[in-house]
Amino acid sequence: MAVSQGxxxxxxxxxxxxxxxxxxxxxxxxxxxxxxxxxxxxxxVAHQIAHLAWTDERALLAATDAEAFRRETxxxxxxxxxxxxxDDGAEAGARxxxxxxxxxxxxxxxxxRGALAGLAPGVRLPWYxxxxxxxxxATARLMETWAHGTDVADALGLVREPTDRLxxxxxxxxxxxxxxxxxxxxxxxxEAFRVETTGxxxxxxxxxxxxxAQRVTGGAVDFCRLVTQRVHRDDTDLRxxxxxxxxxxxxxxxxxGPPGKGRxxxxxxxxxxxxxxxxxxxxx
Numbered sequence: 609m610a611v612s613q614g615x616x617x618x619x620x621x622x623x624x625x626x627x628x629x630x631x632x633x634x635x636x637x638x639x640x641x642x643x644x645x646x647x648x649x650x651x652x653v654a655h656q657i658a659h660l661a662w663t664d665e666r667a668l669l670a671a672t673d674a675e676a677f678r679r680e681t682x683x684x685x686x687x688x689x690x691x692x693x694x695d696d697g698a699e700a701g702a703r704x705x706x707x708x709x710x711x712x713x714x715x716x717x718x719x720x721r722g723a724l725a726g727l728a729p730g731v732r733l734p735w736y737x738x739x740x741x742x743x744x745x746a747t748a749r750l751m752e753t754w755a756h757g758t759d760v761a762d763a764l765g766l767v768r769e770p771t772d773r774l775x776x777x778x779x780x781x782x783x784x785x786x787x788x789x790x791x792x793x794x795x796x797x798x799e800a801f802r803v804e805t806t807g808x809x810x811x812x813x814x815x816x817x818x819x820x821a822q823r824v825t826g827g828a829v830d831f832c833r834l835v836t837q838r839v840h841r842d843d844t845d846l847r848x849x850x851x852x853x854x855x856x857x858x859x860x861x862x863x864x865g866p867p868g869k870g871r872x873x874x875x876x877x878x879x880x881x882x883x884x885x886x887x888x889x890x891x892x
Contacts, residue, residue, distance in 0.1 A: 613729065619746040620721050622773050626750050627717050630660075630757035633766065635710065642706050646763040647838070647871065651698065653763055654709065656756045658701025659694070661713035663752060664720050667745055670733045671723040677734050720749070736864050738787075744780075751777045751862055755836035770808035774828045778805050781835030781862040782815045788859045791867050797822070797852045805831045822850035824857065835862040840873035
């Protein structure tokens with residue numbers, strides 16, 4: 609239990625650091641910059657931050673009142689326009705004054721951090737189509753914060769310095785391998801994969817048996833962009849050995865929710881396999 613709580617504490621600290629870094633991208637923006645379009649079609653910088661605030665609030669509800677979260681989710685699902693509820697949440701938040709939106713995000717993420725820290729070990733939180741531990745929820749929030757922060761940085765023409773927090777997203781992407789197959793209606797491979805990614809400091813983050821025939825190697829930034837669907841497979845430096853490893857890279861996603869179109873390739877080739885909808889339309 610001590611180890612589990614220690615890991616959770618580390619994850620929550622890293623989530624706080626990631627959130628603070630993304631906030632620094634926008635805290636001093638002039639009003640016009642909040643309306644800048646991001647790579648997610650139809651979403652501005654304000655939509656990206658509003659989505660983070662909205663999702664943190666949904667996660668907080670799941671952590672503090674699981675039954676209320678389930679009722680809310682069922683109510684959303686019963687609406688004729690059920691598929692639009694994530695976009696609706698972002699749209700409502702994007703209309704707020706920017707200072708108010710930032711304060712809402714700050715308050716929500718801090719409340720979520722406290723709620724996750726206070727959960728008893730072993731508690732499972734309901735989520736969209738799945739359930740997860742407090743540590744997994746913290747990892748998922750870190751992943752989504754990084755991904756939406758990447759969209760914001762891209763919209764503003766900024767380059768974010770990668771950190772070793774990416775190791776959590778790499779691990780989440782690897783663990784979500786079978787889920788990616790299932791949401792595409794495919795049978796997950798029985799064999800284990802080997803994934804070797806190189807972190808920003810040159811460190812090796814490896815998962816899976818060394819002798820595995822199905823292998824993926826490359827930079828951690830590209831891997832994280834791929835599994836959060838911020839880049840098309842063709843626009844990465846990732847290398848696959850084995851047909852199943854290659855197929856996985858065409859459908860990989862680290863977030864909950866059904867697949868969709870993902871990001872188009874910048875090199876002119878259209879994807880042969882749908883690689884999942886953008887994270888803004890999925891749930892971590």
